[in-house]
Amino acid sequence: MTHDDATADAVTGPGGTPPGPSAVRPDTTDTAPSPADAALPPALAPAALTLFGDRLDLAAAYAELLATDGVVRGLIGPREAPRIWDRHLLNCAAVAERIPTAATVLDVGSGAGLPGLALAIARPDLTVTLIEPLARRTSFLIEVVERLGLARSVRVFRGRADEAATGSSGREPISGDVVTSRAVAPLDRLATWSLPLTVRGGRLLALKGSSATAEIEEHADVVSRVGGGEPTVHLCGVGVIDPPTTVVEIVRERMVGPARPAASKRSRGGRARRR
Ligand SMILES: C[S@@+](CC[C@H](N)C(=O)[O-])C[C@H]1O[C@@H](n2cnc3c(N)ncnc32)[C@H](O)[C@@H]1O
Numbered sequence: 001m002t003h004d005d006a007t008a009d010a011v012t013g014p015g016g017t018p019p020g021p022s023a024v025r026p027d028t029t030d031t032a033p034s035p036a037d038a039a040l041p042p043a044l045a046p047a048a049l050t051l052f053g054d055r056l057d058l059a060a061a062y063a064e065l066l067a068t069d070g071v072v073r074g075l076i077g078p079r080e081a082p083r084i085w086d087r088h089l090l091n092c093a094a095v096a097e098r099i100p101t102a103a104t105v106l107d108v109g110s111g112a113g114l115p116g117l118a119l120a121i122a123r124p125d126l127t128v129t130l131i132e133p134l135a136r137r138t139s140f141l142i143e144v145v146e147r148l149g150l151a152r153s154v155r156v157f158r159g160r161a162d163e164a165a166t167g168s169s170g171r172e173p174i175s176g177d178v179v180t181s182r183a184v185a186p187l188d189r190l191a192t193w194s195l196p197l198t199v200r201g202g203r204l205l206a207l208k209g210s211s212a213t214a215e216i217e218e219h220a221d222v223v224s225r226v227g228g229g230e231p232t233v234h235l236c237g238v239g240v241i242d243p244p245t246t247v248v249e250i251v252r253e254r255m256v257g258p259a260r261p262a263a264s265k266r267s268r269g270g271r272a273r274r275r
Helices: 003-011 042-072 078-098 116-122 135-147 161-166 187-197 212-225 265-269
Strands: 104-108 127-132 154-158 176-182 198-208 232-236 245-251
Touching: 042 078, 042 116, 042 135, 078 116, 078 176, 078 198, 078 232, 078 245, 104 116, 104 187, 116 127, 116 135, 116 154, 127 135, 127 161, 135 154, 161 187, 176 187, 187 198, 187 212, 187 245, 212 232, 212 245
Parallel strands: 104 127, 104 176, 127 154, 176 198
Antiparallel strands: 198 245, 232 245
């Protein structure tokens, strides 16, 4: 694990989130990952065709990269490989139904590209930015984008969500119509990070598990304080995948700016006063 891996993992939390890859250790088993691990189970073929349409081959190529390179590089647990279609690709692509045509999408905490890359594959009309602070993960994301020929619609931002919202290291702040996330943080932190990234009237779509309603109740005050409207829960992919994906949606109703570091006394008033 690199230093920056350790730092950012410390700020991640399951937060009742659905089955994102929990902290994954590199595969130490003798069995090398095989592309066959990513084969589309026949029972899921109708759902995959519904969600990916004529981009199903591209989805299959991504599944293969996750099940091979993704496992070898410790981004996906070896036990996730056979579940890549149902727990990961289909579960994430189903959320496309809540995203308007030609929207700009920012995916916070993409990890190995979920849900951002699944959405970019399912919906070529979207422009997607994958926001991820860890170098090991952004290297993988950049390679996948190149290998799948997605560079025209997908870019990778290496940094935290708050850095993307305020701009950092000479980079302009970024914003989008929709901010997605899965398995990144509890709803209060997600709203604090994601709403400053959305345009007014834009929305946060957080893939959540069974904890969605409880999280909304627990964090309603924070969501409102950072400019969010009433959170709503939606099931995506009903009649297509089983179970459907549970999504918490929050519209940015008021423009409350991102938290900025407080200016030091010296920079506000010249020399610091000596006591
Ligand atoms: C458990 S992983 C989930 C990855 C992916 N979303 C998925 O479901 O497979 C959480 C990810 O969030 C990233 N992360 C943590 N804090 C973040 C922040 N403040 N801004 C952006 N990403 C963050 C971590 O580096 C990690 O890659």
